[in-house]
Amino acid sequence: MTVGVSAVAAADRIVLLGFTDVVIIPDSESALLFATISAMDELRVISPTREGEGIAIAAGLWTGGRKPLVVLQNTGLMEAGDALRGCGIGPRIPLRLMIGWRGFAGAQAGRVPIDSAYPATEPLLAAWNIPTWHLMSDADLDVVDAMDDEAMRTSLPTAVLTGWAFR
Amino acid sequence: MIERLELLAAAAELRTNEIVVMTMTATLQWPQVSTSPLDFDFLAFGMGHASNFGLGLALAQPDRRTIVWKGDGGLLMSLGSLATLAQHGPENLIVILLENRTYEMTGGQPLPTRVDFEALARAAGVEGGGTGGTGTVERWSTIVEARHGLTRILVEPGPHFVVASVTNSAPLPPVAHSDHAARVTNLRAALGL
Numbered sequence: 472m473t474v475g476v477s478a479v480a481a482a483d484r485i486v487l488l489g490f491t492d493v494v495i496i497p498d499s500e501s502a503l504l505f506a507t508i509s510a511m512d513e514l515r516v517i518s519p520t521r522e523g524e525g526i527a528i529a530a531g532l533w534t535g536g537r538k539p540l541v542v543l544q545n546t547g548l549m550e551a552g553d554a555l556r557g558c559g560i561g562p563r564i565p566l567r568l569m570i571g572w573r574g575f576a577g578a579q580a581g582r583v584p585i586d587s588a589y590p591a592t593e594p595l596l597a598a599w600n601i602p603t604w605h606l607m608s609d610a611d612l613d614v615v616d617a618m619d620d621e622a623m624r625t626s627l628p629t630a631v632l633t634g635w636a637f638r
Numbered sequence: 639m640i641e642r643l644e645l646l647a648a649a650a651e652l653r654t655n656e657i658v659v660m661t662m663t664a665t666l667q668w669p670q671v672s673t674s675p676l677d678f679d680f681l682a683f684g685m686g687h688a689s690n691f692g693l694g695l696a697l698a699q700p701d702r703r704t705i706v707w708k709g710d711g712g713l714l715m716s717l718g719s720l721a722t723l724a725q726h727g728p729e730n731l732i733v734i735l736l737e738n739r740t741y742e743m744t745g746g747q748p749l750p751t752r753v754d755f756e757a758l759a760r761a762a763g764v765e766g767g768g769t770g771g772t773g774t775v776e777r778w779s780t781i782v783e784a785r786h787g788l789t790r791i792l793v794e795p796g797p798h799f800v801v802a803s804v805t806n807s808a809p810l811p812p813v814a815h816s817d818h819a820a821r822v823t824n825l826r827a828a829l830g831l
Binding site: 519521527529554562626 | 688694718721722
């Protein structure tokens with residue numbers, strides 16, 4: 472099985488699910504997704520300077536009637552903790568997060584030292600009670616639907632973790 | 639220097655159908671001059687991010703303006719938001735920085751003294767920036783300037799970033815810890831969502 476998700480397939484699924492805006496701070500792994508969605512007329516792409524900003528912008532978009540997706544790296548998620556708490560969990564704003572899992576690929580390859588962001592990511596999401604799915608290949612794309620449905624059902628943030636670079 | 643409550647009252651008088659997002663001490667005084675369902679208390683929603691939230695709202699609601707009352711301590715927590723405003727700020731967004739040079743909400747601790755917020759906004763590209771290339775940056779130091787400025791920016795395309803030099807001599811009411819989810823639900827209902 473080919474690892475990594477096709478950027479085109481992911482972008483198509485994002486559109487199919489009715490997302491209107493993608494708030495993204497690209498990293499090395501999501502660079503191709505960023506380029507793909509930036510070329511699409513169906514999505515508005517907003518690139519803030521830090522992830523906490525992005526969370527707050529997405530919260531404003533949703534409150535105003537849009538359906539944003541936030542794409543960020545796990546390291547940025549750690550920076551954005553206060554925004555996620557304040558603009559997502561507390562006010563029950565159903566933010567959908569697509570999180571690049573820095574350190575995953577290296578850990579799978581047995582590289583040392585293990586990136587400290589890798590083991591902290593899932594426990595951090597669990598501590599916030601954020602339901603999380605793994606999006607590791609095109610065969611997993613339905614987890615984006617599951618994440619979307621759960622956010623709508625609970626009116627709370629949900630997430631998918633992407634372990635490999637988009638291709 | 640402008641008496642903050644006088645500035646807020648002037649804005650409430652001129653305001654029509656705008657969404658108003660406020661944070662920190664403005665959340666204590668804005669309710670004294672306005673009870674609109676389009677008012678949104680951002681207190682405790684994420685430190686430094688009121689204008690980011692307002693930017694999202696303004697993009698989502700292009701047919702009405704969004705006004706954000708923001709503190710200078712909060713801006714220091716999110717200086718990058720100025721660059722985001724310059725890049726993605728829509729024409730219907732107004733950010734008014736209540737510059738009092740202190741962390742007033744936490745006891746009046748001083749801010750770094752040499753920061754020039756107006757210059758920072760200009761250097762970030764807000765003037766002439768935003769999605770329409772119509773961004774403005776200005777400073778209000780008197781209530782007369784503020785009244786003129788408010789009248790203008792409530793009709794002219796932005797995004798507008800204003801540094802309002804304020805002081806406060808009015809007693810502040812205690813913080814109202816209202817339900818966060820209800821604040822969102824109420825604003826969405828007022829927007830017909």
